[in-house]
Amino acid sequence: MNKFIFTLVIISGLLIGSMVSTPILAKTIHSERSLYRNILVEENKGLRCLKFNVRSSKTQQSCMLVDDPQRLVFNYTKMLFSSLLINPNPERILIIGLGGGTMSNTLHQIYPKATITNVEIDPAVIKVARNYFSFFENDHITAVAQDGRIFIKRESIKKQQYDWIILDAFNGDYIPEHLMTQEFLQEVKNLLSENGVLAANTFSVSRLYNYESATYKSVFGDFFNVKNNNNSNRIILASAKPLPNNDEIASRALALRASLLPFNVDIIEISRQMLSTATTQDWPKNSPVLTDQYSPANLLNLKD
Numbered sequence: 001m002n003k004f005i006f007t008l009v010i011i012s013g014l015l016i017g018s019m020v021s022t023p024i025l026a027k028t029i030h031s032e033r034s035l036y037r038n039i040l041v042e043e044n045k046g047l048r049c050l051k052f053n054v055r056s057s058k059t060q061q062s063c064m065l066v067d068d069p070q071r072l073v074f075n076y077t078k079m080l081f082s083s084l085l086i087n088p089n090p091e092r093i094l095i096i097g098l099g100g101g102t103m104s105n106t107l108h109q110i111y112p113k114a115t116i117t118n119v120e121i122d123p124a125v126i127k128v129a130r131n132y133f134s135f136f137e138n139d140h141i142t143a144v145a146q147d148g149r150i151f152i153k154r155e156s157i158k159k160q161q162y163d164w165i166i167l168d169a170f171n172g173d174y175i176p177e178h179l180m181t182q183e184f185l186q187e188v189k190n191l192l193s194e195n196g197v198l199a200a201n202t203f204s205v206s207r208l209y210n211y212e213s214a215t216y217k218s219v220f221g222d223f224f225n226v227k228n229n230n231n232s233n234r235i236i237l238a239s240a241k242p243l244p245n246n247d248e249i250a251s252r253a254l255a256l257r258a259s260l261l262p263f264n265v266d267i268i269e270i271s272r273q274m275l276s277t278a279t280t281q282d283w284p285k286n287s288p289v290l291t292d293q294y295s296p297a298n299l300l301n302l303k304d
Contacts, residue, residue: 034124052172062100076233078265086197090163096148097169101135118143119151161193167200177295185219192240204234214287222278
């Protein structure tokens, strides 16, 4: 990549980051109260964002550059592409939590023959994604209005398999607690194909960090933590098979670099943000595991 393009990518990333993180006076172009939440669509200087909470400026669920919709805005969505370093060729993809549908749209451009199933509990969110974020559907891409836990359980009973499962469901405050338990994750694991990978969007600063980490470890064994210094998100990467070594990751990152760069994804840099819990376990070994009987997520996540 020449110096001009590299510099442009860096400057664009800084500008986008500033637009997302800096409090601004955005224009509300859509507002409604669904069965589950308040839904707002706001726009400022070409940046359109979906929010689930009217009181906070930090609850954007999805953002899109109106004039450049394929360019990913959030760092955590870029970090999700670390999954491709475990399975570079997913054919069946499952996304729990639609948001604006930007991840689904991007994946369709990269893998036009892949089957992508988006599961979203709130039909109103699906409608907003279609009307305001250009969420795209065709014979390969579908949206299912259903609770993610119910969908996963039914797919498990039917012995369905997916090459890439993305857990990105939020209720406006945090991950719904029934999508964090050991029992749920075991059902998710049952859906992974032989080369399947699970990517879960969580937070590195949450009081649930230790609990979440212990729960994922109890189901999947060692996993990758993907973090950077630009945000508080953490991507958990888990697989039903042994994790790739550093040489395999470096080789796959180099092969994927050109195809992901147009979407503002620097996969080589992201590959450097991956740490295996086999070598770096940053939570106490005696941390409690979250289960269907013990999942006090709302209490544990309270701030002082």
